[in-house]
Amino acid sequence: xxxxxRGLGAFAAFIALLATIYWFMSYERxxxxxxxxxxxxxxxxxxxxxxxxxxxxxxxxxxxxAVPEEGAGEVGVFAAASVWPPVIGLGAALAAYGLAFSxxxxxxxxxxxxIGTVAAALR
Amino acid sequence: MAARPAGGRRVTTLDVGRTIGPAAxxxxxxxxxxxxxxxxxxxxxxxxxxxxxxxxxxGGFMASLMRAELAEPELQLLSTQAYNELFTMHGTVxxxxxxxxxxxxxxxxxxxxxxxxxxxxxxRLNALSYWLFLGGGLVLLSGFLTSRGAADFGWTGxxxxxxxxxxxxxxxxxxxxxxxxxxxxxxxxxINFVTTVTxxxxxxxxxxxxxxxxxxxLGTSVLVLLAFPVITAxxxxxxxERNYGLHFFDPAFGGSPLLWQHLFWFFGHPEVYIVVLxxxxxxxxxxxxxxxxxxxxxxxxxxxxxxxxAYSISTWAHHMFTTGAVDLPFFTxxxxxxxVPTGVKIxxxxxxxxxxxxxxxxxxxxxxxxxxxxxxGGLTGPMxxxxxxxxxxxxxxxxVAHMHxxxxxxxxxxxxxxxxxxxxxxxxxxxxxxxxxxxFWLTFVGFNLTFFPQHVLGMRGMPRRFADYPExxxxxxxxLLSSIGAAVLVVSVLVFLGNVVASWRRREPAGDDxxxxxxxxxxxxxxxxPHNFDxxxxxxxxxxxxxxxxxxxxxxx
Numbered sequence: 001x002x003x004x005x006r007g008l009g010a011f012a013a014f015i016a017l018l019a020t021i022y023w024f025m026s027y028e029r030x031x032x033x034x035x036x037x038x039x040x041x042x043x044x045x046x047x048x049x050x051x052x053x054x055x056x057x058x059x060x061x062x063x064x065x066a067v068p069e070e071g072a073g074e075v076g077v078f079a080a081a082s083v084w085p086p087v088i089g090l091g092a093a094l095a096a097y098g099l100a101f102s103x104x105x106x107x108x109x110x111x112x113x114x115i116g117t118v119a120a121a122l123r
Numbered sequence: 124m125a126a127r128p129a130g131g132r133r134v135t136t137l138d139v140g141r142t143i144g145p146a147a148x149x150x151x152x153x154x155x156x157x158x159x160x161x162x163x164x165x166x167x168x169x170x171x172x173x174x175x176x177x178x179x180x181x182g183g184f185m186a187s188l189m190r191a192e193l194a195e196p197e198l199q200l201l202s203t204q205a206y207n208e209l210f211t212m213h214g215t216v217x218x219x220x221x222x223x224x225x226x227x228x229x230x231x232x233x234x235x236x237x238x239x240x241x242x243x244x245x246x247r248l249n250a251l252s253y254w255l256f257l258g259g260g261l262v263l264l265s266g267f268l269t270s271r272g273a274a275d276f277g278w279t280g281x282x283x284x285x286x287x288x289x290x291x292x293x294x295x296x297x298x299x300x301x302x303x304x305x306x307x308x309x310x311x312x313x314i315n316f317v318t319t320v321t322x323x324x325x326x327x328x329x330x331x332x333x334x335x336x337x338x339x340x341l342g343t344s345v346l347v348l349l350a351f352p353v354i355t356a357x358x359x360x361x362x363x364e365r366n367y368g369l370h371f372f373d374p375a376f377g378g379s380p381l382l383w384q385h386l387f388w389f390f391g392h393p394e395v396y397i398v399v400l401x402x403x404x405x406x407x408x409x410x411x412x413x414x415x416x417x418x419x420x421x422x423x424x425x426x427x428x429x430x431x432x433a434y435s436i437s438t439w440a441h442h443m444f445t446t447g448a449v450d451l452p453f454f455t456x457x458x459x460x461x462x463v464p465t466g467v468k469i470x471x472x473x474x475x476x477x478x479x480x481x482x483x484x485x486x487x488x489x490x491x492x493x494x495x496x497x498x499x500g501g502l503t504g505p506m507x508x509x510x511x512x513x514x515x516x517x518x519x520x521x522x523v524a525h526m527h528x529x530x531x532x533x534x535x536x537x538x539x540x541x542x543x544x545x546x547x548x549x550x551x552x553x554x555x556x557x558x559x560x561x562x563f564w565l566t567f568v569g570f571n572l573t574f575f576p577q578h579v580l581g582m583r584g585m586p587r588r589f590a591d592y593p594e595x596x597x598x599x600x601x602x603l604l605s606s607i608g609a610a611v612l613v614v615s616v617l618v619f620l621g622n623v624v625a626s627w628r629r630r631e632p633a634g635d636d637x638x639x640x641x642x643x644x645x646x647x648x649x650x651x652x653p654h655n656f657d658x659x660x661x662x663x664x665x666x667x668x669x670x671x672x673x674x675x676x677x678x679x680x
Contacts, residue, residue: 003330004321011433018437018457030385031440038349038436049321053223056461060326068659071239071326080245081152089254096262099362100133100296105212120247 001060002053008046015039088116124625162246163653167253168551170234171224172542175429178614181264189611190573194606196594206590207275208294211524212264215298218394219305220260222534224402227252227312229541230340232549234316236644237334239662240324241654244318252311259304266294274298276589280361280390282383287365296365299358306355309397313347316340325643327662331425334642334665335418338425340406342432346393346400349436357383380454381448388439398433398530400428402537403468406490409544410472412638413487414479420471421665427471428463434461444510445517445648451510458508465501467479469494485559486638491541492567493533500528503578518588521581527574537620539566547633551649555629558622565615572608578599641666 019035022028060066091113097105161167179638189209192200203208231249235242243249266273276285286293320333322342333341350535360432363369370376372383411418418424421548437457440449472494481487503525507513516522539562547553580601585592592598636645645668647656 002537007330007429010376011429014433015436022437022450022453025453028385028450030382031389034353034385034389035436041349042345061324061328062330064327064329064332064663066326068326071659080162081157082162083160084249084255085162085247086159088251089258092304093258093262096259096297096300097265099300099366100262100293112416 005046005050005053008042009050011038011082012042012046015042084116084120088113088120091116126451129370134657146508152597160250162242162250164231164235164243164246164249165549165651165655168228168230170253171228171231171256174253175221175224175228178216178260179225182213182216182221183616185209185216187609189213189559190609192590193592193602195603196592196599198591201590203590204275207216207588208267208273210588211274211277211298212266215274215302216260217531219302220256220263220279222398222530223309223394224256224305225534225538226230226340226343227256227309229336229405229545230316230343230401231312233545234319234337234340235323235655236322236548236647236651237337237642238323238328239643239656240319240321240323241656243315244323245315248311249315252308252315253290255304255311256308259306259308260299261299262297263301263305266297267299271294279387280383281360281387282364282380284573285328285361285365286373296362297363299362301527303355303358303362306351306358310351310355311348313344313351317348318345320339325659325662327657331422332662332665333669334404334406335421335424335428336401336404339400339407339426342428343397345513346397346432346435350390350393353386354394357386357390360386361550373574377557381443381446384443384446385440388442391438391442392439395434395530396431399533400431401426402493402533402541405537405541405544406472406493408484408642409490409540410475411479412544412549412640413482413490414475414641415482416475417481417641417666418471419474419478420467423467423570424471427467430464431461441508441513443515454510455510458515459505462501462505462508467503469498478483484538484543484638485554485556485563488560488563489566492563492570493536494538495530495567496528496536496570498524499575500530500532504529516581519581520577520587523587524574524577524581527577531574532570533544533569539563544638545636545644548644548651551633552626553633553637554626555622558625562615562622564620565611569608569611569615573605573612574608576604576608578606580592636668639669639672641669643667646671 015035016039018102019039021031022035026032060070091109091111094109095106095113096109098104098109158166161170169360188201189206192198192206234240248324253537263400264273273294273296274280274285274290274297276290276295280298283289287295320337324333360369360371364371366374367603370378372378372380374380405422407418434457438454438461441454441458443449444454503521507516507522507525543554543559551576583597583601585598585602592602601618633649635647637649641657642665643659643662644651646658646660660667663670
């Protein structure tokens with residue numbers, strides 16, 4: 001994971017530098033704030049990866065000499081077919097119509113999306 | 124080519140708890156229900172690609188109506204109101220419902236195969252992303268069914284034109300809510316891609332052995348995560364201003380119309396690279412295979428991808444030069460600098476071709492076509508980055524030509540290149556080569572005939588977004604040529620669809636590795652089983668399947 005967090009760190013440092021330059025060149029608030037926020041959010045992501053990589057042994061996918069057998073075994077259980085994603089999608093689309101036309105469409109839409117989310121989470 | 128697994132090492136349990144799919148089985152749902160409830164990344168990828176292609180045809184139909192109107196001076200076909208709605212929805216559909224989701228579709232299908240994973244990290248989130256995208260797209264388009272028509276303020280939605288006083292009616296609201304849904308869908312996909320690439324790679328698949336397509340999707344996903352929340356917030360602010368009397372953008376109440384532009388383009392410029400980077404990846408996968416060599420300068424290519432991603436965040440206000448309220452030196456500098464990493468890519472592609480032995484098959488032709496049109500579009504970019512030139516051609520057809528060369532050029536040519544390249548893997552049968560040849564040349568000629576004359580129109584001062592123009596001031600010929608080119612493009616898409624139908628009736632089996640590919644997806648069957656891989660070759664470079672094939676050849680007596 002070293003490559004990942006170092007790359008993200010460089011990315012964040014570069015954007016922080018740009019934010020600083022931009023602020024002192026323009027004193028424009030919206031853009032400076034957006035750039036600074038971008039840098040901070042990348043730092044959060046990179047810091048998480050850096051923390052994880054400290055605590056774990058190098059993974060097979062990060063070693064140049066790993067063989068396929070090292071990845072064998074349970075990768076994890078992957079979800080089977082599920083009807084809830086289309087249900088949530090339908091609910092969200094109804095809610096979007098409702099916001100444009102009337103609350104009477106938005107409320108059932110949001111309710112449907114909520115039911116879908118709860119059902120998907122319970123499975 | 125079929126005797127693949129003989130020498131490969133079997134991976135005993137790449138087990139997944141999946142029960143769907145014809146290969147796995149008896150239990151899961153079948154037919155249409157299986158497609159509706161699927162969480163398999165390959166099916167979601169195919170759904171994404173076909174839906175995006177359907178929206179491409181819808182957007183193209185709108186463009187054809189506009190080109191028909193513009194073929195001659197005066198108004199013949201459309202009212203000015205209809206024209207406004209068409210150019211708004213054409214831009215919105217092509218950017219948000221075609222170009223971005225087409226990249227997402229390819230990535231959904233390819234990323235797990237490219238990195239040797241059984242599926243995406245969050246399969247259900249992936250399915251949800253697709254349904255939100257489809258729902259958002261339909262919400263957006265349904266503005267045409269309302270009595271006051273669809274949104275008519277341009278795909279950029281500038282305030283104050285897009286507020287409730289100047290653009291009343293539900294069309295604008297549907298535009299905002301529909302776009303917010305597709306934005307959420309893109310964000311979900313991006314989270315999924317980043318997690319998958321960081322946590323599900325096959326053993327030995329280090330970051331610097333990833334196929335370039337995966338790298339470009341990684342850059343794209345980071346940009347999506349940074350940019351799409353900004354546009355979603357911006358759309359929410361617009362919606363509140365239109366419907367609930369809030370005043371973010373209204374100067375009479377202390378708001379600022381420039382705030383919309385800043386937020387829109389802070390999303391909108393990374394968006395350009397969100398569209399283009401995945402297609403760079405597609406081209407970079409195709410070129411080395413058909414040049415029968417490895418990519419020239421892998422690391423430089425990766426670093427330039429990341430440099431483009433990083434710089435693209437800082438160039439947004441070059442769309443706002445003519446407002447007179449942005450810092451010209453900063454944005455001119457960043458815009459000119461971003462041409463450097465892009466130039467590194469062009470150099471890598473050309474050097475790959477230079478060192479290779481070319482096979483001019485259909486996927487290769489489309490990718491060479493991409494190189495030509497993208498270079499033309501790329502060259503007008505630094506011209507527009509110079510404020511004194513931009514002042515002259517801002518909001519003219521020169522900009523229209525530039526952006527179609529860059530965006531449509533890369534999206535359309537690379538899309539078809541990728542489709543012809545991976546179709547055998549996705550479907551198990553090939554697309555016809557002869558029809559593919561016709562398809563390519565019609566696309567190439569039609570594209571240049573449509574958009575090259577628009578440079579001239581722009582230099583002569585023809586503004587964009589106008590339904591009408593006066594006769595005899597130098598616009599007639601170029602507009603007519605452009606409209607003829609658009610008709611050729613329509614024919615080329617019909618040729619493609621005809622080719623799909625004709626090839627489907629033949630269904631000539633493709634084999635697992637029809638192009639002698641080098642990345643992991645060519646190690647599995649065509650189409651791949653639900654869990655993707657029954658075996659994996661060892662990964663020792665960025666071309667594991669090529670290495671494995673070489674090893675097979677040299678070990679034979």
